[in-house]
Amino acid sequence: MRYSRQREIAEQVSSQAVSVEALAARLGVSAATIRRDLAQLARSGLVQRVHGGAAPVSALDPDRPFEEVADDSADAKRAIGRRAAGLVEDKDVVLLDIGTTTGALARELRSREVTVITPSLAVLDALRDDPVVDLVLLGGSVRRRYHSLVGSLTEDSLRQVHARTVFLGTSGVGPDGEVLDTTSVEVPTKRGLIASADRVVLLADHTKFPGRGSLRVCHLSAIDVLVTTAGADPATLEVARAAGTEVLLA
Numbered sequence: 001m002r003y004s005r006q007r008e009i010a011e012q013v014s015s016q017a018v019s020v021e022a023l024a025a026r027l028g029v030s031a032a033t034i035r036r037d038l039a040q041l042a043r044s045g046l047v048q049r050v051h052g053g054a055a056p057v058s059a060l061d062p063d064r065p066f067e068e069v070a071d072d073s074a075d076a077k078r079a080i081g082r083r084a085a086g087l088v089e090d091k092d093v094v095l096l097d098i099g100t101t102t103g104a105l106a107r108e109l110r111s112r113e114v115t116v117i118t119p120s121l122a123v124l125d126a127l128r129d130d131p132v133v134d135l136v137l138l139g140g141s142v143r144r145r146y147h148s149l150v151g152s153l154t155e156d157s158l159r160q161v162h163a164r165t166v167f168l169g170t171s172g173v174g175p176d177g178e179v180l181d182t183t184s185v186e187v188p189t190k191r192g193l194i195a196s197a198d199r200v201v202l203l204a205d206h207t208k209f210p211g212r213g214s215l216r217v218c219h220l221s222a223i224d225v226l227v228t229t230a231g232a233d234p235a236t237l238e239v240a241r242a243a244g245t246e247v248l249l250a
Contacts, residue, residue, distance in 0.1 A: 005246040006027070006037050009054075015046045019057035019233055024114070052175035054208040060237060076205035076229045076250070083250035084203055084227050088114055092164050093130070095193050098148035098186065099169030101203040109133060119159050120191055121147040121156050137185040149183045155191045158192035166197035168223075170204050171208055177220040177239040180213035190217045199224045202245075206231035218250040220245050 004029055007111035012026070014016050023034045041047045047054040081104030088094055088109065094171045096118040106170045115134040116127060120140070126132050138161075140154030168190060169183045179202065181187050194200050194217075202223045209232040220226070222242040228237075229250050237247050 002037070008045045009034070009037055012200055013041075013054045014056055016062055017050060017053055017172060017210055019053035019210040019235075021054070021175075021235065022233065023244065026104050030249070032216075050172065050210060050213070051178070051180070055172075062068055066121065075102040076160070076207070077248065079099075079250035080203050080205060080227050081108045085109055085112075086113065087201060087227075088224065090114065093162070095161070095163040095166035095197050096120055097167060097169045097190060098146065098160060102167055102169050105155060105167055107201065115163075117163060118200060119149040119157075121149065140189075146183075146229060148185045148186070150188075150189055153217055154189050155192050158189070158196050161196055163197045165199045166193045167201050167203055167219075168193060170202060170208060170217065172208045172210065173204055173220070173236055173240075175186075175200075175236050175239070176235070177221065177243055179217045179220065181215045181217050182213040184187055184215055187215050194218060201225040201227060203227050204232075205229045209233035209236045219243065 009023055020031050020034045024031045038047060038049055042049045053156050077100055080101055083109035084105045090113045093115040096106060096116055098120040103126060104122060106123040106126035110130050111132050113132055117136040119138040119140060123211050124137055138149055138154050138157040140149030141151040143150050170179050172180045174180055204231045220240045223245045225246045225248060226240050227248045227250055240247055
């Protein structure tokens with residue numbers, strides 16, 4: 001029984017992160033039993049333990065190429081990009097974080113009379129030939145595999161700008177409402193983005209619930225709007241609403 005249960009757990013986690021609570025409800029066992037199963041599966045290299053659950057091992061590699069990450073939940077990211085673009089008004093100044101979901105949003109902003117400020121080379125690629133968008137690229141060291149600019153120059157540049165809205169990416173959201181990341185060099189940039197905008201919008205598809213990553217960026221209480229897709233963990237969405245975050249489904 002234990003081995004068949006663990007096989008089912010491994011199958012559930014093979015494509016997306018799953019919470020302990022969701023696995024316990026699905027399999028009809030206690031959360032403590034699921035935690036023991038996940039610990040054994042993690043030791044075997046079949047899953048990666050994350051805060052509140054488990055995630056696919058490959059999905060947690062912070063050095064996965066940008067193009068490979070972009071293929072993950074591509075339809076959901078496009079839907080989020082379209083929904084987020086509806087939050088942008090003409091003449092707005094917006095900050096776009098690094099990442100594949102903000103790259104999807106950038107494509108939705110083409111031919112819009114807006115100013116886009118970003119440390120993302122993917123956003124640059126999406127908008128560089130658009131004659132309408134006013135595009136501002138922050139300085140910094142190039143992180144080639146993830147098409148981003150990071151470091152002290154990026155952080156200093158962020159202190160010189162101000163935007164109406166920042167659209168923030170994440171590697172995941174924990175059940176306790178912590179917005180997480182997997183790469184230490186990106187965290188100061190994300191915090192600088194948050195500090196440089198009047199409104200913070202988090203873009204996170206349903207696979208980001210529960211979250212993955214060992215680094216805390218902020219709590220959901222710092223997020224004004226969360227744009228996600230159907231299937232996001234209901235309990236975590238309730239944590240978001242309780243923290244004062246507006247939840248929008250794409």
